[in-house]
Amino acid sequence: MALVLGLTGSIASGKSTISLMFDDFNIPVVDADKLSREVVMPGEKAYEQIVETFGQEILRDDKALDRKKLGNIIFNDESKRKQLNGIVHPAVREKMLVRRDGYVESGTECVVLDIPLLFESKLTDFVDKTVVVYVDEDVQVQRLMERDEYSEEEAYQRINAQISVKEKANLADAVIDNNGTKQESYRQLEDLLKKWNVNEAKEA
C-alpha cells in the first residue's frame, strides 16, 4: 500500500520548492493550489458561485478571476474568506482524492498531497504522515514580499490567515527546515525518505 504524505507549511515557506524535488525520487505530487486554480476557470461551477457571491468586479476584462483583487478582499475579511473557502474547498478536495486514489491504484510506493491548509481544513485523515516545510517568520515575509511584490502589510495579512508555521511544525510528523539553501533542504528530504523507506525509486 502506498505511503500518502501530506506536505504543508505556511504561505511562501517553500512547499512548491520542496514539492518539485519529489520528482527526482519518482514520487508523484498532487498540488492543491494548482487544483484550486483549475476549479475556478470560467465555466466551472465554482467560478459561477464566486461571481454570484463577489460580483462582476472581481473579474478581469477577459472574464477570468482577478486573483490579486479577490485575494485583497478575502485576506482582509475573515467572513469573506470563509465564503470563498466554502465554494472552492469541496471542489478541490474531490479532485484531490480522485488523483490520490489514481496514483495509489497505479502501484506507486509513495504519493504526496501538497496542501497549504492541511491542518486548518482538518485534512490529516487523508494522509498517513505529515511533513511541514518550516521557515522563520522574517525569512518568510522577505521571500513572500519578493516573490509576489506584496507590501509588508499585504504579506502579513496573508500570513495571519493561517495557523503559524511554528504551530504547524509542532503538529507535524517531520519538519524540513527551509531557512538555508535549497540544497540543504534537498538533503533533509533525502534523509527523511530514507528514514521512511521510500528511497527505492531513485536507486532503481
Ligand SMILES: CC(C)(COP(=O)(O)OP(=O)(O)OC[C@H]1O[C@@H](n2cnc3c(N)ncnc32)[C@H](O)[C@@H]1O)[C@@H](O)C(=O)NCCC(=O)NCCS
Ligand atoms: C484568493 C486567491 C484567488 C488568491 O490567489 P493567488 O493567485 O494570489 O494565490 P494562490 O492561490 O497562489 O495562493 C497562494 C497561497 O496563499 C495561501 N492561501 C490561499 N487561499 C487561502 C485561504 N483561503 N486561507 C488561507 N491561506 C490561503 C496558501 O498558502 C497558498 O499557497 C486564491 O488563493 C484562492 O482562490 N483561495 C481560496 C482557495 C484556497 O484555500 N486555496 C489554497 C488551498 S486549496
Ligand SMILES: Nc1ncnc2c1ncn2[C@@H]1O[C@H](COP(=O)(O)OP(=O)(O)OP(=O)(O)O)[C@@H](O)[C@H]1O
Ligand atoms: N531555500 C530557499 N532559499 C532561497 N529561496 C527560497 C528557498 N526556498 C524557497 N525559496 C523562494 O521563496 C519563495 C517561496 O517559495 P515557494 O513558492 O516554494 O513557497 P510556497 O510555500 O509554495 O508558497 P505558497 O504558499 O504561496 O504556494 C519562492 O520565490 C522561492 O523561490
